[in-house]
Amino acid sequence: MSLLIYGAYGYTGELIAEEAVDRDLDVVVAGRDKRKVRDLAARLNCKGRRFDLDAAADNLDDIEAVLNCAGPFVETYEPLVEACLETGTHYLDITGELSVFEAIAERDREAEKAGVCLLPGVGFDVVPTDCLAGHLHDMHPSADELRLGFDPSGTISKGTLASVIEHLDEGGKVRRDGRLVDVPPAHKRRYIDFGRGERSAATIPWGDVSTAYYTTGIENIEVYTAMPSEAAIALKYGSGIVSPVLGAEPVKGALQTLAKTVVSGPSEKQRREGVCYVWGEATDGERTVTARLKTPETYALTVDAATTAAARILDDAPAGFETPAAAFTPEFVLALDGVEGFF
Structure with missing residues (x-):
């Protein structure tokens, strides 16, 4: 086959x-x-x-x-x-x-x-986070809120950067009451212990906002990534200014060309030595369960x-x-x- x-x-x-x-x-x-x-x-x-x-x-x-x-x-x-x-x-x-x-x-x-x-x-998009979501649902079948996140190391490839550029102007997304809702980028910030101590983190429109709903049936979902507080604040309050510019096709095209020229992806050594921590919690407002994974480098x-x-x-x-x-x-x-x- x-x-x-x-x-x-x-x-x-x-x-x-x-x-x-x-x-x-x-x-x-x-x-x-x-x-x-x-x-x-x-x-x-x-x-x-x-x-x-x-x-x-x-x-x-x-x-x-x-x-x-x-x-x-x-x-x-x-x-x-x-x-x-x-x-x-x-x-x-x-x-x-x-x-x-x-x-x-x-x-x-x-x-x-x-x-x-x-x-x-x-x-990496979305196997570890999706499996963690399923595990959390098994731990707490009556949970109605799910929060997932990850703390990666390493760099990205030109293909991944191309996908990021394609969606730069779309802002953030969460799931509320089963529906996808538009929110500003990094609209929520918190400190999370992904597995190696507390880190500043902010919400991102990760694929699990979609897939975790189909995996678990949980209707309220947010996804976080480790991010310096200063970067999260800049994303949240600067998006309204730069998003219309980033959404323009000539700007996207120029950024895509630049990505293809200057980005190569992590080296073999980086892939071999890098790690990522994945975290999640599920709650019904009274009881909360938490679980984590440690994975190899994302690529x-x-x-x-x-x-x-x-x-x-x-x-x-x-x-x-x-x-x-x-x-x-x-x-x-x-x-x-x-x-x-x-x-």
Whole structure:
């Protein structure tokens, strides 16, 4: 059974392709750049396939699952999901983009009828936080508020930065009473012990504002990341001034070009030595439960999580829209190398 990795020559896609080949999966590397696809396929001694997104359906007849690594995912998910539904091919990706999760969740019924699994977010976005959310729900089934957060180390790749730039003008989001609500960036600040002492943290529009709702059914969700207080204040009160500028297409285009030029992603040493702490709490207003995880560096975890998820889907795939914890149980994250928890 073949796994097609689209965007396989990007920073994260190439790491995942290497790992998938090392695990003896039947890999097809793919993307829009003919030379890059050819060179990567030759280096990994696997099959390669060049095609544009609008021709995806013509290239999936012999493919069991697609793993989309081409961001910004808001620009790539739809044609690949459409092609997967048309051809009966399972779909996974490594997005962290909240709007993409919501859009794919709306295709649940179609996917069930087609016998196709739609499983976005199988990287650091959102495997550890989603599994922690599921674990907290198991600890406290009557909780009606969920707060998640993470304290990472390291740098980001050009693909991740491209996704961030694409959504710079959208502000923050939380879930209240089951609905997504727009809020200013960093609209709430607090101190959190993620696992290595209290750190200043602020809310961000992380993918779990979407996915944790589908995993747990909890209707009130916020996500935090470690952030200096000064940065949080600047984000909150400066967003109204800069967001309209950042939303302009010429500005986005210039920032995307700059990202491609100057950003390369963390080194092998950084991936090997970096760590991330993940925290969460669930409450019903009277009783609160807390749990944590310690994970490898975010890209190292993404490579392991995405490859492991793809292998499981190739072996036995549920039909419909899924989150990582719903598809594999919250203990999925504990099967990944170097993960410690829940504690």
